[in-house]
Amino acid sequence: MGDEKKLGASEHQMPEKDAEMLIEKVREIEAAKREKEAVEAKNLEAKKLEKENTSKVLGEKTEYTPVMSDDEAKKDMSRRSRRGFLIGGASAVFGILGYRWLRQPEQNWIYHRAFKFNEAVSQLYYSPARLAPEFARERIGNLRVNGGEGMSEGFNTNAWRLQVVGLANPQAFPQYTDNIAYETAMDNNSEMKMTNELHENQDAKVAPNAPMPPPATMDRAAASQMPMPGLLLTLDDIKSLPWVEMTTELKCIEGWSTVVNWAGARFSDFIVRFSPATRNGSQPDLSRAGDFVRYVSMVTPDGGYYVGMDMPSILHPQTLLAYEMNGEPLTLQHGAPLRLVTPMKYGIKQIKRIGRISFTDERPADYWGERGYDWYSGH
């Protein structure tokens, strides 16, 4: 601007031609300046846009085919579409047919295998040192009575004995008998009768489940009458084991859970006293638990409900033979006189009113396992 003024001031002293040239020059300079400013502004805007453009922040790359005519592009796209939709369509049909095949009852073995695979993976990670959290007694809830299977009416608690088979040295115990069958004379005491509400309870699991072999309940009940050597224990035998209690969350496979305080004997303590047979005939020893037969079967006295358990879950320190619940003796509805409690399994495995415990190396039958549920059902 200073230049302009100076030029303007000396204008009258110059020839007209020179003055015109100077004015022209000034205009040029100004035009260049304006252009430069415009470019800079555009530059700034581009910079701002670049900053705003997400694709540039992480350096996303884009790929394009070379430029082609509309016809070429259309043709190229059609070719790709044909290929893509044919493969996609075929895959979709294949998928739908595959799913329909998968859902046929004959293909139940797949889910069975999947459950067993999941079980194997779970066992890899399993450690008896990992415990279920315990809760304050205030958190105790109202435990729902679910499932009346195996809980037939007229059960006589006083006559009840716990049958135990599959021990390493059963004859060594005074409770040994050649035939574990015992007299279960009906007791007319009315408190022994199960309440009807047990059977009226809404039970999600009662709904017809995946087609599975018909339950072998009757066979099992008949088999329970066959002469069999073993032990006949009383509740006092169990009570003579160290008393433990725990306040844990019982989880039903239906999805609900309730905090309950349980007390009884650790199953592992039971096993120390009444050692199961070993697979190789060696002396049973809890420190070599891997030698034990691999499973435990538990059945209600009427044979109506039965669970199979894996030995690691049985030996878990929180697996109890419980006879007390929430500080009271176990009620009939909740499995008196003796039930299984373990946060290692869903409620379906925590059998009430245990009639018999069998140690076995064969994977035992499981009531809900036979009805399409996971045999392992392990937590």
Added chain:
Amino acid sequence: MKRLEKKHPLAIRWLHWINFPLLFLMIWSGLLIYWANAVYGIKIGSYELFHFFPAWFYDALGIPFRLADGLQLHFFLMWFFIINGVLYVLYTIFSGEWRALLPVPGSFKRALQVTLYDFKLSKYHPPQGKYNDAQRIAYTSAILMGIGSTLTGLAIYKPTQLAWLTTIFGGYEWARWAHFWLTVLFVLFFVVHVAQVVKAGWNNFRSMITGFEMTTADKVKIEKELPKTMTPAEKGAI
């Protein structure tokens, strides 16, 4: 004049389309499990606005009340769902696709802008790469939701052996609650996703099948030129 943009790599397309029926079946088998203890709802104080689920819902979907069926499917398909998800994440990491998918600073602002634009409440469409910022947030969230569903699922599947995980989610019942609501989020994601695909049109949908999207040669030129800054040589010329 036209150009085809190579938009979706083959692996992404396969993993995306395999995930679709898998996620659907995980949700379906989840419903077959959920009904047995259907306790969740949207509540305002003690008033329940909506219960998951009313009877008409089960009727409409023809949900067979078969818990065992649901558990069988869920614990079989979970492997495929997880493997597919892991492959997707690994592929995006190693191929560099993550660059197009992760939110960046300012993404939330621009996601809001593009949402306003989509609802025709604003005329400004923020610049974007392959995906706009709302998409970046949504697609990254979907991955986080998948991880969340897997972890909450494990927490309720093995609450004793994985008690540490269950505890992280606030215990068994809260883990189940989170698992359920993540599923609701997946359904909402699906609804919005499909609506957006319909809105975006055929060319966009086709690119998820073929991998290529039709663009004008012009558009490419503009996009490539816009962010270009001036070189010192160009500056010198002025």
